[in-house]
Structures are given as C-alpha cells and as structure tokens.
Amino acid sequence: MPATSPIDQIAERVERLLLLHEQLAHTNALLAQQVMTLTQERDSLKSRLQAARARVDALLDRLPANQPSTDDAP
Template identity: 70%
Template structure:
C-alpha cells in the first residue's frame, strides 16, 4: 500500500507539473507576441521621430543666419 501511495503522489505531482508547463508555455507565447508588438510600435515611433527631426532640420536650414541679419 505504501508503494501505491507513493506512486499516486508521484503521478499527482507529474500531472501538476504538466499543467504548470502548459500554463508557462501559453504565458511565454503571449509575452513573445507582446514583445513583437512593442518592437513594431518602437520601430514605428523611431521612424516618426526621424521624420520629425528631418522636418525640424529643414526648417532650421531655412532660417536666416545671424550673420546675414542687419
């Protein structure tokens, strides 16, 4: 009987570990998707920032310089 109890305890732990493993896999998948989404958002924001910088630089270039002002 003691042997049967031990086997039952081990089987119960294995079942618990398998469930935990499945939960962690799902969590990992969700986190990977979130990282990918945030990476795309970051890249988009970097692109917008570069475009804004280029526009600001173009505006600065169009300003009259201090040397040519009266």
C-alpha cells in the same frame, strides 16, 4: 481514507507539473507576442522621430542666417 501509493503521488505531481508547464508555455507565448508588438511600436516611433527631426532641420535651414534681434534696435 486509504493511503495513496508512491506511484499515485508521483502521478499526481507529474500531472500538476504538466499543467504548470502548459500554463507557463501559454504565458510565454503571450509575452513573446507582446514583445514583438512593442518592438514594432518602438521601431515605428523611432522612424517617426527621425522624420520629424528631418523636417525640423529642413525648417531650420530655411531660416535666415543673420536675423537681427529686437534687442539690437536703438
């Protein structure tokens, strides 16, 4: 088995690094897409929560101010 030259070793290492870079770039793109999707989902949920709070507040405002409780009955 012939010994590999330093140039061949460097070339092999560069090829491995290029492959690793490509894999990492792909993973990074997938993660960026996932972050964007989750951010949109979070914003949607926050909006729905605000709308639900507004509906609850409106319902609370419609309740009578002084409603006698059943514990106050003689």
